[in-house]
Amino acid sequence: MASGAPRFFVSHISGVAVFDPAGDQVGRVRDLVVILRPGRRPPRLLGLVVELSTRRRIFLPMTRVTSVQAGQVITTGVLNVRRFEQRPTERLVFGELLDRRVTLVDTGEEVTVLDLSVHQLPARREWEIDRVFVRKGKKGGAFRRGKGETLTVEWSAVTGFSLEEAGQGAENLLATFEQLRPADLANVLHHLSPKRRAEVAAALDDDRLADVLEELPEDDQIEVLGVLAEERAADVLEAMDPDDAADLLGELPEADKERLLSLMRPSDAADMRRLMSYEEHTAGGLMTTEPIILRPDATVADALARIREPDLSPAHAAQVYVCRPPEETPTGKYLGTVHFQRLLRDPPYTLVGSMLDDDLLPLDPDATLPVVAGFFATYDMVAAPVVDEAGSLLGAVTVDDVLDHMLPDDWRETEFHLEEGEVPDGG
Structure with missing residues (x-):
């Protein structure tokens, strides 16, 4: 998300244009989709309902929104054009929450919801509705002028939105398990x-x-x-x-x-x-095809920006792979790896092509699971490149993928719970 837009009122993006990274308009915002939570916990904003030029309405997850600014929303690129279908746990902000009568907790007075404020949680890609703009007095439409005192209160200061604690529907179950x-x-x-x-x-x-x-x-x-x-x-x-x-x-x-x-x-x-x-228990069968790939003329700053992407697992963010174009797997010639620690030690303007770790031979896609596991154990690696005979990067194997295939088949059924105050071995 853009650092300059950590908060917005929903009325400000009603009908605004949605653009892809190239600046082409793909549609307009028609609604926002939230999930309510028990008690008076703020609801989480899941995404936007966007109307395309074809009049089809689709769902745009907030994880694929890079910027929310006055007059525009910027997406990460490719949109899923499957028609939006509201699920039982979801609520539409414009369609169901605005113009609603709720009650102030402190006074018991009924008020009308005129607008809602959304903010991004610190250091996370999640967004919540945390404030409610309301009008006292008789019921009036949202975004319309009317008599009565207006005020902005915290979400927890009103009641009439949130789920009841009781009940066994999937909605309540999901709210319980959300964290x-x-x-x-x-x-x-x-x-x-x-x-x-x-x-x-x-x-x-x-x-x-x-x-x-x-x-x-x-x-x-x-x-x-x-x-x-x-x-x-x-x-x-x-x-x-x-x-x-x-x-x-x-x-x-x-x-x-x-x-x-x-x-x-x-x-x-x-x-x-x-x-x-590829065979399942080989490097080719274990690898992901979406490691972090950079050209040799990329800088340390470019590499660190890619590593900061919150959707990356720690293993995927441990290093970047430097290749000649094309940068999608299978790439051009694989040149070497730059580890995260090395990126922290060099100035941000340094070119990654000048700091390659090219001493270790990459994995062959047909390398068997024992060979891959031995490679990780010998060189203390958490991720390793997989390169074909032509020298192209095919993907990367991470240590968690190796463990998944070495542990017993039923290991996922084991419950890993610590008693209160207990620390894992080595902690």
Whole structure:
């Protein structure tokens, strides 16, 4: 998100234009999608409903919004043009929250909601509605002039929005589990009934469900994917790490696999097919096709900006891979690796091409799991490049992928919980 736009009132982006990074308009904002939480906790802003020039309305996740400024919203690029369908846990700001009668907690007085303030949480990509602009007196339409005192209060200062604590719907269940890490939520889902698991999966947004699917046992992954509509299943697969998505696709019947691949973006489907062409327990089968790739004329500042991307896992952010164009895998000639620690030691204007670690031989895509594990253990690495015979970077293997395939098949079913005050060994 742009540092200059950590907060905005929803009325200010009603109908504003949405642009891609090249400056081309792709549509206009028609609504905002939030998820309510129990008690008086502020709701989380999931994304925007954008109307394209074709009049189709689509969902734009806030994780793919890079800037919210007066008169415009900037996206990261490619949009998912699947028609927006509101889920049971979601609320539309313009359609359901504005012009609503709520009650001030302190006085019990009924007021009308005129506007809502959204702010970005510090050091995170999440956005919350934290303040409510209300008018006392008789009911009046949002954004319209009227009599009565107006004031801005904290979200917790009003009641009439939030979920009731009681109830067993997926909405309340999701609100309860919202703060869980994907691995912990996956553990919870594993122990739910199939019906309950399907309800929660249907209510999760695509990115969250993708993160959780990556942590589920294989049988649960297949079950959850099977209860989703095919178009949504393809979207969730696209949101997963390519190596995890390829592993999951590889477990499906051939007809189902091909049908889902045909619904995915061609570039994503090509990555999936390439990954599935390798044996599962080889470097090619373990690797991700989306490591951080830079040209040799990129600077340390460029590299650090890429590493700061919050969606990256620590292992993926541990180093960058320097290659000749093209910069998408398979790349041009692989030149070497620059480790995160080295980036911290050199001035921001230094070219990454001048600081390569090219002493270690990269992994061959056909290297077996024991060879890959031995490489990591010998050289104390957390990630390693995979390069073909032509010298092109195909992807990168991370230590978590190696562990996933070396641990027992049922390791994901183990619950890792510490008693209060207990510290892990070595901590």
